Amino acid sequence: MKSIKKLIKKPVRIIGERVLDLRSAYYIKRNIRAKNTGVIRIGFIVQMAEVWDKEVRIYEELRTRADVETFLIVVPPYDLKTETNSLSYENDPFFSIYPEAIKALQPDGNWIDIRKSNPDYVFFQRPYDQYLPKPLRSTELVKYTKCCYVPYGYAGSDVFNRGNTNLPFFRNMSFVFLESEYMKGVFRRSFNNRSMFKHQKYETLGYPDLEVYFDIPSRDEIKNILWTPRWSYDPEMGGSHFFEYKDLPFFIKSHYSGIDVVFRPHPLMFDEFIKQGLMKQQEADDYKRRIREASIAYDSGTLISEAISRSDLLITDYSSIIINYFLTGKPIIYCKADYELNEEYSKIESCLYVAEDQQQIESYIAMLLNGEDPLAEKRKALIEKYRLQHIGAAKRIVDCLLSVS
Incomplete structure (x- = not known):
């Protein structure tokens, strides 16, 4: 009996997937x-x-258009520890910026019925339904509205393509506004044999998030260094060097007077390390205390555009924000991951200072603080090519949506 069940399991799964596609x-x-x-x-x-910076320019552009109404539905955070949505909106920043925002969790304890708003389009922040309450998942909203998505991160390596092309979510999208022609090809290869693909729109109209970075001014000297360690040591999708370089901010602070150091870990980093048994809660708390006592800024809430604007040098593991920072023209020290970068990020990597240990990082810091930046002109040349691709992205996306309605 077990062998029969095992034999039919794959065909049943394939048929089930095709039914969901249809x-x-x-x-x-x-x-x-x-x-x-x-x-x-x-x-x-x-x-x-x-x-939110990935969608805010689209939202603001829509608000300038006649005969368009926009609304925000704010979902409480998802707690990785309990694997449920929080029932609290305490300190939620959306309501301070947009007082008109609507709470997904209603006073009676039920989730909002978005159908009553009769939306023509709905944008999602991330391609993971499991972090949303059931009434607000793409599997439900696809029944009565055009679901839209802008990637919440710029894809830099093919190792992330499984998550970037998450089928249970993307089969429900009417519009996907991709960051590059390279990723458009990835989606085409992933979905072109599926029944919903011919009805979907995969567009490359530029990446709205990047528009603000081209004109961020640079200082003549480095006064602020930003360190952004990754959140995972997973063999395939990790790339964090937090434990290897955890003393780096203290080294910089002790060796270079007048330099501000900002520690901005991925929002999930400490929780993930604790969950994976890589550190205890007390160890995480002790590290944060050391950071504060050393007068190192711990940035856990500002928009990444603000952190980038204030800093003069980025030290980072693999991250989707590499391209954001790169477009400012400021130097980047890249702590190299074990996996290969894709075509888009490989072009950028050639303009970065690539480090494989802390000694190399320290050497690059000393060089840059001494006013030497041999890759500056190479960065400028590539930035101009990206400028043509991404400036005006939000306007083009809005024009595309309204031309269909």
Whole structure:
């Protein structure tokens, strides 16, 4: 009996996936054909202020358009420890910026029924339904609205393509606005044999998040150093060097007077390390205390654009923010990951100071603080190519949406 179950398990799974594809194809086709002759309503389901910068320019551009209404639905944070959504909005930054934002969790304890808002489009922040309450997941919203997505991070390596092309989420998207032609090719290869693909729109109109970085001014000398360690040591998708370089900010602070050091770990880093048994809660608390006592700034809440704007040099593990920082023209010391970068990030890597140990990092810091930056002109040349690709992205995305309605 067990051998029979094992034999039919894969065919049953494949049939189940195809049924879900057909379901999504039906709804997407129906929603795309629906035309709105009145006010177009566009919603944004938001949960993480840290990645709102990927959509905010689209949101603000929409607010300038006639016959368009926008609204924000704020979902409480997802707690990795309990694997449930929090029931509290305490200190949620969205409400201070947008007083008109709507709470997904209603006073009666139920989740909002977004259908009552009659949205024509809804944007998602991340391609993971499991972090959202069931009524706000793409599997539900695809039934009555056009679901949209802008990547919450710029893809820099093919090792992340499984998550970047997460089928249970992307089969429900009507519009996906991708960051590069390279990633458009990845999506095409992943989905072109699936029934919903022919009804979906995969567009490369530029990456709105990048527009603000081209004109961030640079100082003539380095006064502020930003360190952004990654959150995981996973063999395939990790790349963190936190434990290897945990004393680096203290070294910089003790060797270079007048230099401000900012420690900005990935928001999930300490929780993930504790969950994986790499450190205890007390050890995490002790490290944060050491950071504070050394007058090193611990940045855990500002928008990444603000952190980038204030700093003059980035020291980072693999991260989607590398391209953001790169476009400012400021130097980057890249703590090399074990996995290969994709075509897009490989171009950028050739303009970075690549370090494989702390001694190399210290050497690059000394060189740059001495006013030597041999890769500066190479960075400028590549930045100009990206400028043509990304400036005006938000406007082009909005024009695309409104041309379909």
